[in-house]
Amino acid sequence: MEKCIVKGCQNHKHQGLFVGDLCTPCHRMLTTGNVRASSAWFAKELAEIRATPTTVTAALADFHAAWKKLPEVHGYSKPDFETWLGHQFRPR
Secondary structure (H helix, E strand, O other): OOEOOOOOOOOEHHHOOEEOOEEHHHHHHHHHOOOOOOOOHHHHHHHHHHHHHHHHHHHHHHHHHHHHOOOOOOOOOOOOHHHHHHHHOOOO
16 A cells, blocks of 8 residues: 555655554554644544543633623522523523
8 A cells, every 4th residue: 555544644655654554653643642733534533632621611611601690680599500501502
């Protein structure tokens, strides 16, 4: 095979070293777990997964800030954050 077998990887044998059908960068990332920026499918997926907690944390912080801004209204019981958050995702 002339191209690295990893989905998305664009490395070809004439461009550098290979370990079997894997280019050296993909082989190194897969065997060591030290994943770097790459066009390889697994590297992109891991980057997205790693970014998700930050995105989720930021989104929750925004929701919490919105909940804290809800006014205290006489005769109205402000829901706890978890209940309020659940209602934000209900279809309208």
